Amino acid sequence: MKQQLVEICLRVRDLEATLDFYTDLFDFEVASRREFPENKFDLVYLNSPGSSVQIELTYNYDAEPYNVGDGFSHLGVTVGDLEKMHEICKASSYETGELRGLSGGTPTYFFVTDPDGYRIEVKRAK
Known part of the structure; x- marks a missing residue:
């Protein structure tokens, strides 16, 4: 049976700050936004051009701060100009690590690192 990964859900504390991170720093676009005030949560789906996988941002109105946990490591994105993106990230207010190579x-x-502590690995596109 064939399967396809279609979405990744991240629970967020500050929806607007997280949206700014993914849409301003990267080129993700809001595909849809649904608000459920009666159930006290909102959902925002983000598309990344060239990918069919969406990021679902779940904002629960009354949630305690989330722990990212030690089982989750990171999301990965590729960019055409790694050095330029590194400079853009370093100039932002987001925690940015140094350029690295394996071994x-x-x-x-x-x-x-996004506003909720999720790490994004930015890789050079092949």
Whole structure:
């Protein structure tokens, strides 16, 4: 049976700050937004151009702060110009790691952290 990954859900504390991160820093676009005030939550679906996988941002109105946990590691995105994106992220208010390469090799990635503590691995597109 064939399967296809279609979405990844992230629970967020500050929906607007998280939207700014994914739409301003990266080129994600809001695909849809649904508000459920009677159930005290909102859903926002983000598309990344060139990908069929969406990120579902779930904002629960009365939730306690979330723990990212030690089982989850990161999401990954690719960019055409790694060094330029690294400079953009470093100039932002978001925690940005240094450029790295596997086993000390040529730099091919870095990490940036979103407002909720989720790490995004930014990789050089192949």
